[in-house]
Amino acid sequence: MLLPLRMLLLCVHFVLASLLGLxxxxxxxxxxxxxxxxxRFYAVPAQYILGLRMRLELDGVLKHQRPAVIVANHLSNYDLFVFGHAVPPRTVTLxxxxxxxxPFFGQLYWLAGNVLIDRGNAIQAKKAMLTTTDTLQHKDMSIWVFAEGTRGHGKGLAPLKKGAFQMAINAGVPIIPLCANNYVRGMNLNRWRSGTVVMRALAPIPTAGMTLDDMPELMAKCHAQMKACIDELDREAGTLASKA
Incomplete structure (x- = not known):
């Protein structure tokens, strides 16, 4: 009986948070x-509505001096409520x-200064990429990217797309990998304590002096670090859940 109640509350919360943010x-x-x-409007109340136990190790992203490209793993539609705790100041997303x-969320997303990309339009996508490079270099801002490009649904880290790394190299700013465990694997919204989220920001990976020829190695390094971290977070989440 908890599941339908939580879904109702989450829908109401989503609308109210969107209106407040708007x-x-x-x-x-x-x-x-x-x-x-x-x-924060989305994430903080949702943590209690969903009944998630969370352990956050976010100093590496929240206290990092801008600019940077933040690369996070993408797990489910609940990521809005989970990763919302980790968005640092002066950060926009793609x-x-x-x-x-x-409704409401889309208008908020636009007015919040986030960058909308039409992936099917190569000219507009290239223009957006140039805009984000200028943002990173001259506007004291960071950019957040779910670099897998789609939700993994707890199946593990998928290959990473090139865009985030191209932006970081072009702007000469570091990549900050941000990882969460595959929380959706054990999430049960019919339980009072529905699941466990462990999130960790890794050390920045510098890109200064790199060219696009270095991008494959940079992507492989970031993917390897994130995969190892996610595997570790899965084990830690399992330990925390067993003690709950």
């Missing part, structure tokens, strides 16, 4: 800190243009 963004449109504020059609 109000803030209308008052200060395209402010680069809107995304962080809106992310998202699909289709997001803008989601």
């Amino acid at each position: 109000l803030v963004s209308i008052c200060r449109p395209f402010n680069p800190d809107n995304s962080r504020i809106a992310a 998202g699909k243009t289709s997001l803008k059609w989601i």
Whole structure:
């Protein structure tokens, strides 16, 4: 019986958080800190609605000096509520243009200064890439990317897309890998304590002096570090769950 109640509460919360974030963004449109504020609106109440036990090791991303490209693993539709705890100041994200059609959330996403990309339009995608490079170099901002490009649903880390690494190399800024355990594997919303999330920011990977020829090695290094970290977080989450 907990599942339908939680889904109802989560839907109501999603609308209210979107409206609150939209109000803030209308008052200060395209402010680069809107995304962080809106992310907290979504994440903090949702943690209790979903009944998630969370252990967050986020100093590496929350206290890192800007700019940087933050690369996180993408697990499920619940990531909005889970990773919202980890969005640092002056950070925007890359998202699909289709997001803008989601009532309230889409308008908030746009007014928060996030970058919408039409992946089917090569010219617009290239233009967006140039815009993000300028943002990283000159506007004291970071960019958040789910570099797998799609949700993994707890099946493990998929190959990473090139875009995040191309941006980081072009701008000469570090990559910050951010990892969460595969929390959706053991998540049961019919239980009072529905699951365990362990999240960790890894040490920045510098890109200064790199060229696009170095990108395959950089991607392989980031993927290997994230995969090892996620495997470790899965073990730690299992230990925490057994003690609960």
